[in-house]
Amino acid sequence: MANPIIDLIDVRKSFAMPGGETVDVLDIPRFSVAAGEHCALEGQSGSGKSTLLNVISGIMRPDAGRVLLDGIDLARIPEAGRDRVRADKLGLVFQSFNLLPGFTALENVLVAMAFGSERPDRARAASLLEAVGLQHRLNHKPSALSTGQQQRVAVARALANRPRVVLADEPTASIDAAHQQQVIDLLRNTCSQQNVALVVVTHAPEVAEQFPRRIRLEQFNRAAAGHRH
Amino acid sequence: MNLLGIAWRNIRQRWLTSLLTALSLALGVALVVATLVTGGLVKQAFESGAGLGYNMIVGAKGSPLQLVLNSVYFISKPIENISWEFYQQFLPAAERADGIDGTFASSSKTAVPICMGDYFKGFRVIGTNAAFFNRITRGDGQPFAFSSGSNFRDDDFFAGVLGATVAAKLGLKTGDRFAPTHGADDGKVHDPFTVAGVLARTDTPVDRGVFVNMEGFYLQDGHAKPVADDATAVALAPAVAQLSGAPAPLPAAQREVTAILLETAAPPGLPGMPPLPAELTAMGLRTAINEGRDGQAAQPIAEIRQLLDLFVRPLELLLLLVTALVVLVSAMGILVSMVGSALERSRDVAIMRALGARRSHVLATVLIEAMLLAVGGGLVGWLLGHLLVGAIGPWISTNAGVSASLFSSVPLAEALLVPFLILLAIAAALLPAIAAYRTDVSKWLQGPG
Numbered sequence: 001m002a003n004p005i006i007d008l009i010d011v012r013k014s015f016a017m018p019g020g021e022t023v024d025v026l027d028i029p030r031f032s033v034a035a036g037e038h039c040a041l042e043g044q045s046g047s048g049k050s051t052l053l054n055v056i057s058g059i060m061r062p063d064a065g066r067v068l069l070d071g072i073d074l075a076r077i078p079e080a081g082r083d084r085v086r087a088d089k090l091g092l093v094f095q096s097f098n099l100l101p102g103f104t105a106l107e108n109v110l111v112a113m114a115f116g117s118e119r120p121d122r123a124r125a126a127s128l129l130e131a132v133g134l135q136h137r138l139n140h141k142p143s144a145l146s147t148g149q150q151q152r153v154a155v156a157r158a159l160a161n162r163p164r165v166v167l168a169d170e171p172t173a174s175i176d177a178a179h180q181q182q183v184i185d186l187l188r189n190t191c192s193q194q195n196v197a198l199v200v201v202t203h204a205p206e207v208a209e210q211f212p213r214r215i216r217l218e219q220f221n222r223a224a225a226g227h228r229h
Numbered sequence: 230m231n232l233l234g235i236a237w238r239n240i241r242q243r244w245l246t247s248l249l250t251a252l253s254l255a256l257g258v259a260l261v262v263a264t265l266v267t268g269g270l271v272k273q274a275f276e277s278g279a280g281l282g283y284n285m286i287v288g289a290k291g292s293p294l295q296l297v298l299n300s301v302y303f304i305s306k307p308i309e310n311i312s313w314e315f316y317q318q319f320l321p322a323a324e325r326a327d328g329i330d331g332t333f334a335s336s337s338k339t340a341v342p343i344c345m346g347d348y349f350k351g352f353r354v355i356g357t358n359a360a361f362f363n364r365i366t367r368g369d370g371q372p373f374a375f376s377s378g379s380n381f382r383d384d385d386f387f388a389g390v391l392g393a394t395v396a397a398k399l400g401l402k403t404g405d406r407f408a409p410t411h412g413a414d415d416g417k418v419h420d421p422f423t424v425a426g427v428l429a430r431t432d433t434p435v436d437r438g439v440f441v442n443m444e445g446f447y448l449q450d451g452h453a454k455p456v457a458d459d460a461t462a463v464a465l466a467p468a469v470a471q472l473s474g475a476p477a478p479l480p481a482a483q484r485e486v487t488a489i490l491l492e493t494a495a496p497p498g499l500p501g502m503p504p505l506p507a508e509l510t511a512m513g514l515r516t517a518i519n520e521g522r523d524g525q526a527a528q529p530i531a532e533i534r535q536l537l538d539l540f541v542r543p544l545e546l547l548l549l550l551v552t553a554l555v556v557l558v559s560a561m562g563i564l565v566s567m568v569g570s571a572l573e574r575s576r577d578v579a580i581m582r583a584l585g586a587r588r589s590h591v592l593a594t595v596l597i598e599a600m601l602l603a604v605g606g607g608l609v610g611w612l613l614g615h616l617l618v619g620a621i622g623p624w625i626s627t628n629a630g631v632s633a634s635l636f637s638s639v640p641l642a643e644a645l646l647v648p649f650l651i652l653l654a655i656a657a658a659l660l661p662a663i664a665a666y667r668t669d670v671s672k673w674l675q676g677p678g
Binding site: 086090099111 | 230231232235239242243576580581582583585588589590670
């Protein structure tokens with residue numbers, strides 16, 4: 001793959017269990033996503049999806065291997081550097097949205113901007129919310145928004161710092177079937193408009209089948225079956 | 230939105246807890262400010278009194294502090310009286326009936342007698358002569374000024390002068406009459422005196438004084454010293470004895486004074502040499518008086534310094550310690566609040582970290598939040614403290630003789646308050662800030678898989 005935006009090479013991650021046992025969670029010889037590519041990542045519960053997202057986003061450092069995000073190896077830079085890369089190059093959408101409850105929709109987007117390289121831009125934050133159809137809900141707190149509206153705020157927030165990649169972790173798991181399609185359309189459309197790579201982790205086949213690239217975690221994660229030492 | 234905005238939003242999100250935390254700190258700070266300001270005012274009251282335009286007080290033997298408190302601050306009881314003859318020893322020939330300098334006349338620049346023991350509606354009555362206001366200064370070197378009327382004349386036996394607080398509190402003005410009572414407020418009522426003048430405010434104990442002509446004072450019931458018949462032969466000074474049209478003055482033998490306010494004279498210098506300080510005379514005079522049997526000499530400044538060192542400062546320190554403990558308890562409130570906040574917001578912190586917030590951002594946000602609470606609470610407390618001083622100002626003014634208002638301040642201590650509160654906030658918020666710093670992002674945001 002030419003110019004991958006995400007490129008994992010020989011990545012391994014294991015966790016020590018309370019009984020002294022070590023569990024391999026990730027053992028990935030190679031996994032790449034091209035710039036602007038949209039792909040669905042499928043996997044059963046316990047297959048290492050969350051750990052993979054944590055490693056790609058720099059929240060966790062792998063035990064071994066290289067994690068290249070837009071050419072920067074997250075496995076070799078300190079935590080503060082990984083935080084900076086995450087703020088500037090990644091947008092995250094969580095399963096339970098994870099909006100800050102005390103902040104308005106607009107402030108939730110502005111908070112994400114506060115940690116990026118650019119100065120927080122109120123007008124841009126408002127236009128992002130406008131792009132997801134929330135121009136009339138800028139000053140509403142999450143508790144005053146519907147589930148679908150909260151997910152839209154989460155999408156707008158993920159795009160706050162003009163990221164190269166959006167990682168969405170089960171973005172449709174907490175919403176009803178009627179809204180699932182809206183969320184997928186919203187994510188794909190907004191990421192397409194801004195030429196942002198999109199990786200959606202899902203266990204729902206009806207969601208995965210809408211993506212041009214569909215990969216099962218077990219296909220490239222040798223630890224997905226749970227090798228124990 | 231910057232870190233300050235995030236911290237402010239966090240405070241607003243938990244507005245009730247934040248409000249209560251800031252309020253508890255505000256109350257602590259209000260107590261500290263009120264203690265500092267009133268303590269400063271009380272000290273100022275003592276120091277301003279001690280700086281009146283005389284450097285020695287001569288009175289009956291006993292406690293020098295009691296002599297000073299009674300004569301200068303008009304608090305405490307008089308020790309005893311000293312004899313008229315002893316008082317005469319401080320006067321020059323021109324002021325004595327016998328035309329001979331008194332024993333201590335050469336060492337005395339000004340000697341003003343005061344007679345005490347009467348009251349008027351809670352204020353002390355001081356019998357004295359016109360020299361009190363003509364020759365003694367306010368302490369800052371300035372002569373006494375009158376807001377209305379003027380000083381009484383020595384030949385106007387039933388005239389008096391009121392301190393500013395007395396006139397304001399009792400609503401008396403020049404030309405009004407007032408009748409002191411003997412020994413206490415409920416004592417025998419004496420003849421009335423006429424207000425000749427009201428003093429401008431001095432911020433000294435003089436503001437709380439009711440000053441009457443001592444010739445009128447002597448003529449009141451119970452003020453004449455009982456003596457044998459043949460003792461009345463002692464003559465009075467020309468200024469008193471030769472007045473015409475006035476009531477007959479009390480014979481000298483029946484007179485006593487409570488104390489003499491004395492300004493010592495500078496010793497004669499040597500030709501071609503700079504003048505010697507009056508303190509040199511004071512030292513010799515004090516020794517001479519204290520070695521004698523007629524009375525004692527006390528130095529107001531030394532006595533007041535001793536009083537401040539022995540009682541006022543330790544008391545002030547104790548009060549400050551108590552109020553500092555109150556502030557510390559308030560700081561514990563910040564700690565408890567921030568710990569609660571940190572626990573409540575672990576998920577929020579994890580979200581922010583996932584959005585790219587560095588650990589230092591999280592640490593700074595918690596510290597800024599604590600500082601906002603501390604500074605906000607501190608400023609409200611500072612204002613409350615001054616309001617408190619303003620509210621009790623009239624009481625302080627009446628009882629301590631200094632004007633206390635909303636604007637009374639101790640600039641240095643108050644200027645240090647904000648940096649102190651910021652340090653306190655940092656100390657209190659450090660543990661919760663570190664807890665937030667260590668928040669495990671993956672634990673709080675873990676999804677299935």
